[in-house]
Amino acid sequence: MVAISLYLFAASVALVAVYLKYLYRWRRRDEPPMVPGGLIWGNCKEFGEHAVRFLHKSHKSCGDIFTIRLLHQYLTIVMDPHSYDRFTREKTFDFDPIQKQVNHNVFSFELINPRKMLKEAGKTVRGHYMNNIMQNFSKYLNETFADISTKDILGNLHDIPKGENWCASNLRVLTARTMFTSLFKTIFGNPRPEDTFQPMPVFENFEIYHKYFNYMWLGLPSSLFPAATKALKALVKQPCSSDFLSREDLSHYIRFSTEYMLNYNQAETEIMGHNLVYLHVNYNTFRVSFWTMYFLLEHREAWTALSTEIQTAVDEKKQYCSSDEPIAFNLDEVESLPILDSIVKETMRSTSGVFMVRAISEDTKFEMENGQKYFLRKGDKVAMYPPALHKDPEIFEEPEQFKYDRFVDAKFYKNGREVKNPVIAFGSLCPGKRLAIAQSKWFLMCLVNMFDLELLEGQRTCPDSAYHGHEILPPKNDVEVRFRHRNSFQTLSFE
Template sequence: MTFIMDPFMYPSIIKHGRQLDFHKLSDTLAPLAFGYPPVMNRNSPGLHDEIIRSFQLLQGDNLTPLTESMMGNLMLVFRQDHMGERLGEEGVWKSGGMYEFCSSVMFEATFLTIYGKPPLASRHSGMGTLREDFLRFDTMFPLLIAKVPIRFLRQAKASRDKMINYFLPHRMLCWSNTSMFIKRRLELLDQYDTLRDVDKAAHHFAILWASVANTVPATFWAMYYLVSHPEALEVVRQEIHDILNLSGIEFSTDKEVMLSRQQLDKLLYLESTINESLRLSSASMNIRVAQEDFSLRLDGERSVAIRKEDIIVLYPQSLHMDPEIYEEPQMFRHDRYIQNGREKTDFYKDGQKLKYYLMPFGSGSSMCPGRYFAINEIKQFLCLMLLYFDLQLEEGQTRATVDSSRAGLGILLPTKDVRFRYRPRVVKQDKCVTSATSMSSQMSD
């Protein structure tokens, strides 16, 4: 296994998608973890390519209905579980674990958005139990990826079996408002008679893991850094209000808000905050396996002989924490990715501009296909938290630190949960109108 530490060599590795492949390795490890048969085999001709094509339903124009659905489902969970019976009424302070809060809200809202709702109800029963099983399985996930047989991990196997049963076809057919992405996968898997119902259900369970296993900790870190930096929180909160005001929306906490995909795209400080939190918390490995002997050219002068089955690894955390690329890399700066009122994309090392400077979602053929949806989910969650709640960290806590035991698998979890306080805010329309008027005055000055 060879680690490539020079970020200027990354483009050479990434562009050799045919010789340096990820999919065969994934097709070996994913079935061990999730319990479905390998996809790239003679019994399922064309299935792998069709699965890859289905991910297009998470991108482009298909992102708009997903974003709208997620906004509605987040409002549903927030309103029923955390806002009280009536919006716009100042509530008492509540205390809780920040990671637990993010996990419970994002898990259920994402589930409803992707898989849909049960018959005759707006929310699935037993969602708390399902999330507990998910967490038990996810705790053992590093061992499964390391090829420890699941029969030796009895709790993980029991939890996986229960979650797979949740996605059996006869159950999913009763759900409504299912995303086009899942509808397409249901149709696709039904075309293969060699797949049992339990195999199809395992595929859907794998999508659940892919949808929340990294998004939840990413949401936590973005929220934690905002709440622990009140000045950044106020900048982002004002940016959200300004976007609403410029759209002619007079926000008040006694009404539900629906931020559009276009509005989310304009939240530059929020996106910079999320990118900065991803930089500080992501520790993924981009693994490639050589499919043939070939000469890999690294630059204009250097090349290296690669043998078939050689494993090449990119470890982007090394560039994320490089002080030559990022000044004071251990520090959180909410505006690190903004320059002159625009997104900053120019980062340098040794006086040369980097093509790849932020890589929390992988690269090339292994880049997360749901990355745009994930970023929008996090934006939506944070928008609602900042619009509808006052937020504080509880006193007497040490700074949150990352647990490196999952290094290589994506976003790192905190070593322990963070205690915080929250209460519903009261913001009336005239307050936002004043804000908009003040902003317009400042712009004219």
């Protein structure tokens, strides 16, 4: 009995020692206040239940900057939108370790000299490359719109006469068959019939795998999640790099990154992992498109306003082309449509879950925009959480409401000062932000120009707050819609 008591005492002492060494720490002078949390999990429970509400609550009690703990990781949160530029410019706030953590923990690969690769590869989604991407994307999008008009999800032929019969679908499936498929082909080229790496199977497996992103990013092994493990095995069944490189319609980004990794003698499995990272980035563009479609259908006044704006733009173009040729738009013309721009921004504001996280490479005295200075420790992480800003009632009136025209000729203020970056959906370092937004806008333009869509009676959904940390939140449930061709339309093309 005495021996058992001694063992229990020793175990208790060991647990306390582990807690004090790895989980507990004293707040040092000039450090941000710490938000109280659980003994083992820290603030995981409250953050996981609803990150925005938790951070708003912590903001009220602790101020514009505070530290939380997620498992063993300490994370300092900057809640002041006016300090955004200082956050992004601080040299000791390093994104490389975060990127490495995601690549290793979630997609099982490492990049050699990642900063150089991403800097060079990032050029292939901007400038003249972007115009080429948009042209290919537009071509594939028109093909998918033709497919949903002539084939069911299994590929069986059917016909939808213009302006007559309605066709029913899940909104998620409809968006995947059109937007995701077009993105997939724009990235990897048109798959061969014998390839197992096809858009819809990849989409279904990516949906499964993505559910566990937050857990794996924090370091929990994918083996704890059998569904994720099974999905990943399917996702890595890709054509080899030489097969991809032989495709004329392969994207410049994948071509450059593949050749770069081959030059460093990186394995095929690592190239496949990087392909999945890039697909992950584009998967968020698919989610934006899902939500823009949903909000347009839920708020019919938004559909009417956008339809009128697009029809006006199309009618102006019709004067200069014949009725049997596509109506061409360029990027400047797409970006100049105020209702379209506002709807996409409002969608990202309403559904963004992105976490802008950096590793602190050196002990740092970080100065906020108001002049206050705080000591931040080397080895911790620091973050801004845009969704908490997007739902701030001091910045946005009725932030829980979707208002399609919120961003038309609008400015936003916090503490009497204009907020320079009111919507931060893809993070400050994403080289393809403009491309992703342009693709989302073009998808909406073509969709509204070509189809009538309606939500079926009683169909509603909302963003799932359990997935805060994802760039764009998934819906809690899918919804049923019906669609048909408009009585009269001309196909759009990108020039």
